[in-house]
Amino acid sequence: MASGSLLPLASRPAFGTSFDAAFMRQSADQKALAGSVALQTLTEDQPLLPGRYSVEVSINQAYLGQRSITVDHDAQGRGLQACIEANLLREVGVREQALPVALEGDNDCLDLSALIEEAQARLDARNLSLELSIPQASLRRDVMDNIDPSRWDQGIDSAFVNYQISSQARSPQGNGRQTSLDLQFHSGLNFGPWRLRSSQALREGEKSHRQWSQSNTYVQRDLPGKFGNLTFGETFSDGSIFRSLPFKGVQLASDMSMLPDVLQNYAPVIRGVAQTRAKLEVLQNGYPLYSTYVAPGPYVIDDLGVSAGSGELEIVLTEADGQVRRFLQPYSTLGNLLRDGVWRYSATLGRYDGIEQIASPLLWQATLARGGAWDTTLYGGVQGSEHYRAASLGAARDLGSWGALSLDVTQADSDLGRQLGEVRGHSYAARFGKAFQTGTNLRFAGYRYSTQGYRDFDEAVRERNAYTGYLGNRRSRLETSLYQRIGQHSSLSLTLSQDDYWHNDLRRQQYQLQFNTYFGNVSYNLFASQALTTNSKHDRLFGLSISLPLDIVRSANASFDMQSDGIRHSQRASLTGSALDNRLSYVTSASRDEGMSGTAVVVSSASVLIQICAA
Known part of the structure; x- marks a missing residue:
């Protein structure tokens, strides 16, 4: 020796x-x-003496790597066993909150089978390997594309300017030449963890009139440990619970894009029990969506990535003995549904910065939402100012084959000044979404009813300051988005919104109805729409558009449009294309309009739109 x-x-x-x-x-x-x-x-x-060794560790047959493990005689003296320490269990992803006792001493030897039911640790002393078998439900899921925040890189210090130039020239018959020019800048500065952003625009219209504007100037930094960011300057408040409002100030808000891709949108949680080490597959519409292996015992799959809307998942569990079991799990989603354990938050403090520039009252707002058990998300928030207070509370639920539903209620107290005094009211909202087996997808349907004393924040500001453009406080709002697939080449879609108001007969409606189909390389679009501004039937527009690619010119398309609003009829032929990696685009067109008198007026215009974008 x-x-x-x-x-x-x-x-x-x-x-x-x-x-x-x-x-x-x-x-x-x-x-x-x-x-x-x-x-x-x-x-x-015995191939080993008691001591500490570098051992190859695997968890549920997934290789973890080499770890330093203490090996000693077991309590019954029947051989050697590995000392399972708390820090090793944390590293493999054991859910500590699900354990009967807390993991305290990092180097204490733990009885794995007593700590987690059906868990096992098998030491192969000759090959220096340790195989851990832990039920999947007791493990924290390390989701796809998950990178620990400590490894995130802030990037290099830099400055940049993105610019976009849009120029248009028109020559209507008898009206001379008309030109316009738009120059837009999106600039920024990166320094350490901080990012400065600003947008500017220079617009030159007829008679060489020039207008310079600046907006969205703010400085921001990420907070990786909080999965959010901190913003100072001009930005918008969170719009998931209250209406999004422009303001100047500071905001702390979660950033869903910091989460792994599969956690950014809602998906159902799949639960079950495996008899042996089994292969689990998830299929959607017959296509494989997810595949993994689960240890004997209960399992929880909470890192699925599914498409938005609704659908039905098929779960296929293949046991080690070849037995196959199949399950179906329907699901439905809404924009305010979150995955179990995912938080969304915001805290805002600043001055209201409305486009009407009539007042800049103090604005503060806080919102919070969390995805929980039973496919339910709870959310709520508070909002206020010197003369305004509001609080909201709601819940959203995936009802499976019945669709997805959310309900919330908001109470607001508004001080409208000496003449109008203080008012109080409530607003009730319901949202629903579902996909049907017929290919119909009710992507979103929402209805909100507000009592006579309810005001949104911007409504209270406008009414308190007697803004001339104030239409009144809303009584109800209806909105929906519907999509229907027809065969392999066609689809029908409808978007609709309608607002009505207290104390007047005003009803604002807008809709867009489109039928799309294509044959070969030619696409057809038949549409009808109504503008939001008034109820006049002249705002209703009907039309047909035909588009086809041109082989003689690269990245070019020709289109033919016919439109009518009942009084005015027009036809137009256009040629569109791009070059320089889509940094330059152009449009040329010729049109013919027929006015109210019935006399055809040939506009015969040739217009060119040049757009250059660079970084």
Whole structure:
């Protein structure tokens, strides 16, 4: 045996043979009985002595890597066992909140089978490997594309300017030449964790009238540990619960894009029990969506990535003995549904910065939402100012084959000044979404009813300051988005919104109805729409558009449009295209309009739109 080690050089001795440990050479730093212990281990066919070793660790047959593990005799003296320490369990992803006792000492040896039902640890001393088998439901899911925030990179310090130039020239018959020019800048500065952003625009219209504007100037930094960011300057408040409002100030808000891709949108949680180590597959419309292996015992799949809307998932569980079990799980989603355990928050403080520039009252707002058990999301928030207070509370639920539904209620107290005094009211909202087997997708349907005393924040500001453009406070709002697939090449879509108001007969409606189809390379779009501004039937527009690619010019399309609003009829032919990697685009067109008098007026215009974008 070499100095400094106790590695035996002979095979197991024959029965009845014994050796004197005094003939073994030992280094000065070894214990006096080390030779005797080594001989006893060799005689008992034990490949290892108790101690600490570098061991290959795997969890549910997924390789984890080499870890330093303490090996010792088990309590019954039947052989060697690995010491399962708390820090190892944390590293493999055990859900600590689901354990009967808390993990305290990092280096204490734990009884894995007593700590987690059906969990096992098998040590292969000869191959220096440790196989952990832990039910999947007891493990924290390390989702796809998840990178620990400590490894995020802030990027390099830099400055940049993105610019976009849009120029248009028109030559209507008899009206001379008309030109317009738009120049837009989106600039920024990155310094350490901070980002400065600003947008500017220069517009030159007829008679060389020029207008310069600046907006959305703010400085921002990420907060990786909080999955959010901190913003100072001009921005918009969170619009998930209250209406989004422009303001100047500070905002702390979650950033869903910091989460792994599969956690950014809602998806159902799949639960079940595996009899053996089984393969689990999830199919959507017959196509594989997800595949993994689960250990014996309960499992929870909470890192699915599914398409928005609604659908039905097929779960296929193949046990180790070949037995196959199938389950169906319908699901439906809404924009305010979150995955179980995902938070969304915002805190806002600043001055209201409305486009009407009539007042800049203090604005503060806080919102919070959390995805929870039973496919339910709870959300709420508060909003206020010197003369305004509002609070909201609601819940959203995935009802499976019945669709997805959310309900909320908001109470608001508004001080409208000396003449109007204080008013109080409530607003009730319901949202619904569902996909049907017929190919109909009710993407979103919402209805909000407000009592006579209810005001949104911007409504209260406008009414308190007697703004001339104030239409009144809303009584109800209806909105919906419907999509219907027809065959392999066609679809029908409808978007609709309608607002009506207290104390007047005003009803604002807008809709867009489109039928799309294509044959070969030619696409057809038949549409009808109504503008939001008034109820006049002249705002209703009907039309047909035909578009086809041109082989003679790269990245070019020709289109033919016919439109009518009942009084005015027009036809137009256009040629569109792009070049320089889409940094330059152009449009040329010729049109013919027929006015109210019935006399055809040939506009015969040739217009060119040049757009250059660069960074």
